[in-house]
Amino acid sequence: MSKNEKFQKTAEDVLKAVGGKENVTLVTHCMTRLRFNLKDESIPDQDEIKKIPGVLGVMKAGGQLQIIIGQTVDQVFNCLCEIGGFENSSRINENLDKEEKKITFKSIGSSILDGLAGCLTPLIPLMMAASMFKLFAALLGPSMLKVISESNDLYKLFTFVGDAGFYFFPIVVGYTAAKKFGATPVIGMFLGAIMLHPTFVDMAAKGTYFTVYGIPAKAQNYSSTILPIIMSVFVMSYVEKFFKKYLPSTLKTILAPSLTILVMLPITLCILGPAGSFIGTYFCNALLGLSKASGFVGILVIAVIGALWEFLVMSGMHVVLISALILVFTSTGHEALVSPGAISASLAVSGMCLGAALRIKEKEQKSLSVGYLIAGFIGGVTEPGLYGIGMRYKRPFVGMMIGGFAGGLYAAIMGVSAYTMVPVASVLAVLGYAGGPFSNLIQGSISSVIAFVAATIATYFLGFKKDDPIVRKQ
Incomplete structure (x- = not known):
């Protein structure tokens, strides 16, 4: 049996074990795991899934059934999408008539973890690339090997390329969060770009008084932050769905994006942005205090x-x-x-x-x-x-x-x-x-x-x- 046939067989057996494509609402993958959101979580038998050739282990975390495949997970995932007709990393329409899950502290915590994982896991390639450029600058620069000086163009290049990966987090996370929460990705990116606009950043640096529709807003520099944009896009996903549902079809394409941003401006800049920044600062101070x-x-x-x-x-x-x-x-x-x-x-x-x-x-x-x-x-x-x-x-x-x-x-x-x-x-x-x-x-x-x-x-x-x-x- 060839490798491709093995991947195909593993994908077929896994899909069957989780209840078939009809039971899957979302399937994605990270570096080593297939991640399933299922309609009926009682169907899969973890012990049986573990026996499937190519499967290393099974676990439930963050509201997902996670099947550990290892380094070949992308090949198995591609076969899975082909067999099930899934779009890569796309949300599958759920049965809206299904019974809603009971809300408990456990389910809320699980949903939060699932949301964070879905927003942050896709950032790994970006962080890897940006970190490597910062590493090159550190190794070759004056603080270590002293091969190049701070005035050297190569040092400047590696430094700003490395910094760019983290500075524009609100835009990038705006995309990943929108994908996770079912919003339009480019609108999520647009919201992140608004938070990073030079005019807004300059007002934050100067402490300029600012209002949104007359509502006082504290201008802040949201570069390199993640919580403000994640919280904002989560709310934005519901706002956008509202407009898409109730606007006439002839106006939906034109007005839904602009009305969504129109509503989100005070919510993001006056409430969620500062709140996310405060929570982030609290976590930072707590960790720094422990360290x-x-x-x-x-x-x-x-x-x-x-x-x-x-x-x-x-x-x-x-x-x-x-x-x-x-x-x-x-x-x-x-x-x-x-x-x-x-x-x-x-x-x-x-x-x-x-x-x-x-x-x-x-x-x-x-x-x-x-x-x-x-x-x-x-x-x-x-x-x-x-x-x-x-x-x-x-x-x-x-x-x-x-x-x-x-x-x-x-x-x-x-x-x-x-x-x-x-x-x-x-x-x-x-x-x-x-x-x-x-x-x-x-x-x-x-x-x-x-x-x-x-x-x-x-x-x-x-x-x-x-x-x-x-x-x-x-």
Whole structure:
């Protein structure tokens, strides 16, 4: 069977297992997972889905059924869209007569996480590209290798290209949020552009008094922010749907976009923009306070994040910390709480895979463990190791947690900060420590080595029972 046939078979079996295309309201994918929004969530049998060849694991998070495929998820997703007739990353019309779900604190929290994930996950390629240019400037510039000076055109080029990726977040997130909430993407981008217009930014810098239809508005610089535009586009999606529903068909195309923006101007500039900025600032200050906490508390928080980070990833709860991380990074230029723990945890997964590969004697599983190690350490995809080793044997998770805790602990003690956002889980994640003092990169690298080695050793000695058949000589 060829690779394409395998992807086709996996897609067919997955679609059948989730209840067929009639049960799917939305299907998207991230770097490793197929993400389904389903009409009837009781249909899929997770144990049966796990048995499908090509599936590494299954979980429910953020109101979605997430099926872990790994590095070939895009090929399986393309086959899935072809079989089911889905548009790539497009919302499928739901059955409007279906019973509404009961609103609970759990469902509200799940919806918030789902919304954040849907808005932020598509940003990963942009953040990766922008961060790499900032990294080039940091490595080659006067703060590290001193190959080029600040007046050098190449340094200026890399700097403003890297900054552009984050500065225009309101426009880019306006697009991703509109896609997520079912609004017109270009209108979402337009709303973000309004928040970044030079006139508005200049008024914010000068503290100029400003009103919208006579309503006082606090002009603010929303560059590099995410919450104000996400909140605004969420509300905008309902405003736009209202006009599209009640305007005559002959006027809908012309008036719906302009009337939507007309209504959203006071809502965004007077209410949601300042509110989102306040919430973002609150999160930033809270994280900065934790990262600067003196003594045992500050050190322990980072170490615990290192130990538990991958479980947060598996549950989808990491989106909250990533959102706060982005807010802190874009406002201060560096981050010292979440990043050190997350980077240590990522390298600890690879260490767990190596420890398992060294300990396991059964040839097929040993070979798979080596494959998981390569996928994580080189490819930056941790799900194969998490589900293929951690979830399968359970005890290796102890080694991973020890490694993440040890790496995070060292980073916390040495006061390590991340100066570049490198949103990958491979060894390249260490480059996130570049951009500040050279000693920061050295100490950050040491913390990553500690995480990897500690996880390897701990998994080797603690990850399996002595009488486990898989670790006996064949």
